[in-house]
Amino acid sequence: MQSNPKIDIYARISKAPDGSLEKTDRQIADCRAELERRGLTLGEVFQDPNLSAWKRGVRRPGWDALLKRIGGDEPPVGVMVWRLDRFMRHLNDLVTLRNLAGEGFTIATCFGEQYDFEHNWGWTVMRVTMAEEESKSNSVRTKRGIRAVRAKGKPSTGLRAFGWAAAPKEGQEPTSPDLVAMEREAIAEAARRYLQNDELNVIARDWNERGVRTSMGGTWTGVTLRQMLGRPRNAGLVEHNGQIIGTFEDEPPIGRRTYDRVMAKMAGAKRGRPVSAKRLLTGIAQCGNCDRPINSRNRSGKYYADGFERIMYYCPSARGCGKVSIAQPDADLAIKAFVIRRLADPRHAGQLAAQAEEVRKVDEEIAQVESIQRVLNRKFFDLRQITEAEYNEHDAKLMGDLKALQARVQTAAAPDPNLTAPGAQAAVRERWLRAETPERRTLLKAALGTQKLYIDPVATHWRQIKITDRLRIE
Structure with missing residues (x-):
């Protein structure tokens, strides 16, 4: 039995019920204040800023260090967290913690909640299970929302695609219609030249010399031009997770038949760098x-x-x-x-x-x-x-x-x-x-x-x- 039992603090970035971000510095400050109010002794502080507790496979160094300390020679008698459902999101995490800590271990929150594995095991399991289900629901809602936006022919991210206007945002200038029209003409030109056996590298160099830039303002290469021409949106098709789920409302830069021919040629094109003809004897001698x-x-x-x-x-x-x-x-x-x-x-x-x-x-x-x-x-x-x-x-x-x-x-x-x-x-x-x-x-x-x-x-x-x-x- 420790002569001076200590309570550790664990924090990770998370969203509050109102949707605002609760950063780890603020959570740690609240936990310190709560420990002082209760007259408890602070042990060590562990945190995982910018890391999700829901995504499987994500390593959380702070969480791993806390578990190592709990299973060590001088473990804390408990841990103070900002909220229980923000402490962990998987039932497996709770089982691992209980096996290391034993029944006397206490989990306390800044909102006056306190759970120990001896008396509140069933309640704790229920709360963490609810948090896990909440994360699943949030994930499903997010994916459903993205699919619905794409099905309407609208971009689902803030990045503007070449030849298309960006999604309108408050306080942001709308995309110039002249710029979009110029880019669409360039897409049609590139598809036509590619089907006429012009090399993608040659088209990319021509675009760079003429001042045609990517949607992010960069220069073109044969690889980036190939990626851009291969996007279904150029033919007005909405793709989600590899499947065509609809069509865009706007008129596409190229027709479906032209797009199919471009894709057929790309599929049949030999990959790899061709023999350079830059000098007289390369590839001949x-x-x-x-x-x-x-x-x-x-x-x-x-x-x-x-x-x-x-x-x-x-x-x-x-x-x-x-x-x-x-x-x-x-x-x-x-x-x-x-x-x-x-x-x-x-x-x-x-x-x-x-x-x-x-x-x-x-x-x-x-x-x-x-x-x-x-x-x-x-x-x-x-x-x-x-x-x-x-x-x-x-x-x-x-x-x-x-x-x-x-x-x-x-x-x-x-x-x-x-x-x-x-x-x-x-x-x-x-x-x-x-x-x-x-x-x-x-x-x-x-x-x-x-x-x-x-x-x-x-x-x-x-x-x-x-x-x-x-x-x-x-």
Whole structure:
């Protein structure tokens, strides 16, 4: 038996019956005053600010520390709380407390209530059970309210969605109708461009350059644009917990058919980062040691004499051997000479013509498959004449055909017929100098044809080997 029994205090943030917040500092002050009024000795103070006693899985450090002290060598004889139904919300918490404390433990409140496990066990269980049921009811009412608001086509949160006006709030300026109209036009534009095979990253960069911002004032990326276009609200559909429960009152930015096509394309799009075409050889050249595609990178802090940052082509160690690298300017210069020489060589003209004919035939087959695919899309998305299973079956076959045909196209790029005429070398050089990197990559593919470009590792000391000796075409 303790010579000087002590009462601990426990507080957590909660709502009072009138809906106001009762912060822990105020609760602790009230508990201290009540202990002093009763002539009791204060032990330790425990609190959990901003933590719910209802949500399962939420760790409450203050509550855990109180239980540890009650089960320790010098436990308090009781605990003072602001209100009993704000002390705990689960019956399991009460059972845990009783098992640790024993029957002599007392729970007191600032409102004159006092319970001990020996005489008031049944009453205490009833009060905590009522608090638990109250929390359940509050949760159900809140969710029902959110669902009802969304079913009416109104936003259920304070955050404004892109292309939609914010929920009206007292003292807050309403959303500009001109801003909403501009954003809706942007959504329709993005959906149209995406269905016309524009990359989402390209659309995002275009929006950023034009000053189109997110609803929070931020810039766009391909990821955020994809997330925005995939929201059912763009087609006027109200979604709640993954289910469509209604439609918005306002006219949507895009129609249901357009939205379905956007979602179908997103579902069929290959995820992951595409091979970068920023530099001439990335994704075209292969490592001569392990056959992996070559990447490129800037060497941070390393500069050439002309002030430009050093750039290297390299085999990445994550997916390759990591043992091959070469300076980008030197490699590009050697490849430039190869492309001009190869495309201007009359002996290469026959091979180029054969490649051009192959590309023409494959293009015709691709056009035929795409025509069939358009008919299939119309029957499913517009006319609803076939089931989703039938559509998926036929679409998978068509996509397989397209993938195979596109692979054939990549083996031979169509050359310019003028490049094999007299004076072709000067024409090729002039075209190369005028071209940006994407067109230079096309010229390189035309020069390679069905052959492959390899970058070999250094066999001897790097000062004793020429760059051209490390570039192998076969």
